[in-house]
Amino acid sequence: xxxxxxxxxxxxxxxxxxxxxxxxxxxxxxxxxxxxxxxxxxxxxxxxxxxxxxxxxxxxxxxxxxxxxxxxxxxxxxxxxxxxxxxxxxxxxxxxxxxxxxxxxxxxxxxxxxxxxxxxxxxxxxxxxxxxxxxxxxxxxxxxxxxxxxxxxxxxxxxxxxxxxxxxxxxxxxxxxxxxxxxxxxxxxxxxxxxxxxxxxxxxxxxxxxxxxxxxxxxxxxxxxxxxxxxxxxxxxxxxxxxxxxxxxxxxxxxxxxxxxxxxxxxxxxxxxxxxxxxxxxxxxxxxxxxxxxxxxxxxxxxxxxxxxxxxxxxxxxxxxxxxxxxxxxxxxxxxxxxxxxxxxxxxxxxxxxxxxxxxxxxxxxxxxxxxxxxxxxxxxxxxxxxxxxxxxxxxxxxxxxxxxxxxxxxxxxxxxxxxxxxxxxxxxxxxxxxxxxxxxxxxxxxxxxxxxxxxxxxxxxxxxxxxxxx
Amino acid sequence: xxxxxxxxxxxxxxxxxxxxxxxxxxxxxxxxxxxxxxxxxxxxxxxxxxxxxxxxxxxxxxxxxxxxxxxxxxxxxxxxxxxxxxxxxxxxxxxxxxxxxxxxxxxxxxxxxxxxxxxxxxxxxxxxxxxxxxxxxxxxxxxxxxxxxxxxxxxxxxxxxxxxxxxxxxxxxxxxxxxxxxxxxxxxxxxxxxx
Ligand code: SF4
Numbered sequence: 001x002x003x004x005x006x007x008x009x010x011x012x013x014x015x016x017x018x019x020x021x022x023x024x025x026x027x028x029x030x031x032x033x034x035x036x037x038x039x040x041x042x043x044x045x046x047x048x049x050x051x052x053x054x055x056x057x058x059x060x061x062x063x064x065x066x067x068x069x070x071x072x073x074x075x076x077x078x079x080x081x082x083x084x085x086x087x088x089x090x091x092x093x094x095x096x097x098x099x100x101x102x103x104x105x106x107x108x109x110x111x112x113x114x115x116x117x118x119x120x121x122x123x124x125x126x127x128x129x130x131x132x133x134x135x136x137x138x139x140x141x142x143x144x145x146x147x148x149x150x151x152x153x154x155x156x157x158x159x160x161x162x163x164x165x166x167x168x169x170x171x172x173x174x175x176x177x178x179x180x181x182x183x184x185x186x187x188x189x190x191x192x193x194x195x196x197x198x199x200x201x202x203x204x205x206x207x208x209x210x211x212x213x214x215x216x217x218x219x220x221x222x223x224x225x226x227x228x229x230x231x232x233x234x235x236x237x238x239x240x241x242x243x244x245x246x247x248x249x250x251x252x253x254x255x256x257x258x259x260x261x262x263x264x265x266x267x268x269x270x271x272x273x274x275x276x277x278x279x280x281x282x283x284x285x286x287x288x289x290x291x292x293x294x295x296x297x298x299x300x301x302x303x304x305x306x307x308x309x310x311x312x313x314x315x316x317x318x319x320x321x322x323x324x325x326x327x328x329x330x331x332x333x334x335x336x337x338x339x340x341x342x343x344x345x346x347x348x349x350x351x352x353x354x355x356x357x358x359x360x361x362x363x364x365x366x367x368x369x370x371x372x373x374x375x376x377x378x379x380x381x382x383x384x385x386x387x388x389x390x391x392x393x394x395x396x397x398x399x400x401x402x403x404x405x406x407x408x409x410x411x412x413x414x415x416x417x418x419x420x421x422x423x424x425x426x427x428x429x430x431x432x433x434x435x436x437x438x439x440x441x442x443x444x445x446x447x448x449x450x451x452x453x454x455x456x457x458x459x460x461x462x463x464x465x466x467x468x469x470x471x
Numbered sequence: 472x473x474x475x476x477x478x479x480x481x482x483x484x485x486x487x488x489x490x491x492x493x494x495x496x497x498x499x500x501x502x503x504x505x506x507x508x509x510x511x512x513x514x515x516x517x518x519x520x521x522x523x524x525x526x527x528x529x530x531x532x533x534x535x536x537x538x539x540x541x542x543x544x545x546x547x548x549x550x551x552x553x554x555x556x557x558x559x560x561x562x563x564x565x566x567x568x569x570x571x572x573x574x575x576x577x578x579x580x581x582x583x584x585x586x587x588x589x590x591x592x593x594x595x596x597x598x599x600x601x602x603x604x605x606x607x608x609x610x611x612x613x614x615x616x617x618x619x620x621x622x623x624x625x626x627x628x629x630x631x632x633x634x635x636x637x638x639x640x641x642x643x644x645x646x647x648x649x650x651x652x653x654x655x656x657x658x659x660x661x662x663x664x665x666x
Pocket of ligand 1: 109128130410428429
């Protein structure tokens with residue numbers, strides 16, 4: 001019997017396996033940031049341990065950094081201490097760091113791929129749940145907690161129980177104006193927040209083959225939102241083209257043999273998954289959330305649901321609680337929901353493709369009077385590339401704000417937050433209560449819906465925009 | 472890590488499903504660089520509501536949390552586990568846990584006992600009817616006992632063994648140092664290295 005992609009990559013990394021024990025996996029790349037690492041470094045110091053492989057470890061500052069006035073000392077003293085702690089720890093343990101202000105700084109899941117550090121067949125971990133993003137390259141990549149960060153720092157391995165495998169067969173292709181973000185939100189609405197729990201999922205099918213690497217990253221990024229720690233896609237010609245010539249990609253003389261190996265990782269035709277599910281991409285339309293977890297979503301063309309619409313009592317209780325928090329009345333058309341802030345950013349949708357798509361919608365138009373538009377690139381490289389293309393001026397001319405790179409309003413750790421009661425349309429990945437600021441209300445959307453919403457002032461798709469207003 | 476064999480204490484029934492780690496501890500508290508002192512941050516927003524179950528004085532000394540399905544979904548923040556432990560919880564019972572949360576709990580020393588949802592319902596009813604009921608969680612037998620109820624729970628063999636022995640994961644792995652070094656020698660030579 002053949003093997004699946006994830007089984008092949010896993011098998012290449014088993015240092016040790018024994019009955020009734022998890023496998024000990026070698027980790028090829030460990031990405032570190034300021035929030036989930038300080039206590040891990042403390043643990044090392046307490047035990048008198050060193051970092052085992054600084055050459056396979058890379059740090060950056062993203063979660064807690066400001067996106068304005070980045071050349072000045074960080075105003076919030078607690079944030080500043082956390083950043084300074086990371087700098088000291090990297091110095092002491094000899095870890096390479098891309099700090100705020102450096103050309104390579106950005107959200108861990110944006111800089112790994114753009115530097116060519118994320119490659120097919122690798123194992124990649126980071127103290128952040130959206131590490132699943134890197135699976136878009138055919139890597140086993142997953143988020144870990146601080147104790148595991150310490151474990152990887154000390155040993156460059158992790159003990160991990162084998163994951164079950166699931167194929168997500170995406171039939172059909174996405175219609176114009178529908179993105180991989182919509183597909184992800186529709187899929188999560190179908191599976192629930194726990195549908196992928198315990199599984200490594202592989203996304204496959206024509207729709208996936210046609211997707212750009214950026215769109216694949218968006219899809220893999222959202223895997224954790226339906227409970228799958230690992231989400232991956234077989235490497236193909238697009239993957240290889242994306243990686244060619246990147247800073248850390250294999251050298252020219254190695255390229256052909258490496259690509260041969262990468263090709264061999266694809267799931268064999270006779271491999272069997274523990275579970276398979278199907279979603280028809282051609283039926284997906286722009287999709288948005290109405291509730292307080294990412295599975296509480298509907299088509300933009302639809303209405304706020306009623307708690308009685310749900311089958312189980314638990315779901316009904318969840319829906320009632322979510323509607324109350326979101327201050328929504330069942331039956332309201334989603335398009336009538338007015339939005340205070342539009343956030344385009346986060347490791348889900350802050351890559352160049354996302355900004356090109358959003359800018360194309362906004363170009364020559366104005367942000368609605370009572371709406372604020374915040375655009376935050378995922379990395380300094382993305383920022384510079386967008387500026388070189390003039391995308392920043394499109395957002396600024398429309399009345400939006402163009403910021404420095406970081407997580408920003410995705411999790412509201414820095415000053416970019418919603419005020420209590422404020423409502424956002426956000427291209428990020430989580431609409432949990434208070435995620436973007438205490439009392440803030442979040443609707444998850446694609447970059448296209450975000451851009452159209454900014455112009456209209458209520459949830460909208462680009463097709464809703466009157467064409468004549470363009471300047 | 473301390474050894475864990477059996478824990479007995481009061482249990483608090485939290486009939487909420489999909490509790491994400493942002494609710495357990497909000498990002499405002501993740502700027503701290505210490506590993507302790509998170510007890511006040513636990514469920515901070517929800518605790519402002521006098522009706523929230525943790526504000527019920529009958530459960531104020533509870534050390535076992537019985538939660539709805541999909542407990543600990545979302546962010547990988549281990550601070551969520553630390554906050555639960557700092558508050559005094561030793562065990563969380565749910566029919567399904569977020570994968571990363573469960574992994575973090577296993578490393579930090581918080582026991583996650585997975586119980587079928589219909590049995591969670593019975594545990595909820597039992598402790599709601601009699602909040603002073605002692606609930607005991609027997610890791611050796613993988614059994615929860617409360618009043619006349621005996622409820623089996625699932626936990627993987629390895630985590631169970633480490634809890635029973637009180638073993639530090641890193642110490643175990645470092646005993647395989649030579650195997651790791653050998654493995655490292657055979658890795659693909661093109662894999663990226665940072666300087
Ligand atoms: S952008 Fe948001 S989800 Fe992504 S790493 Fe940052 S905080 Fe986490």
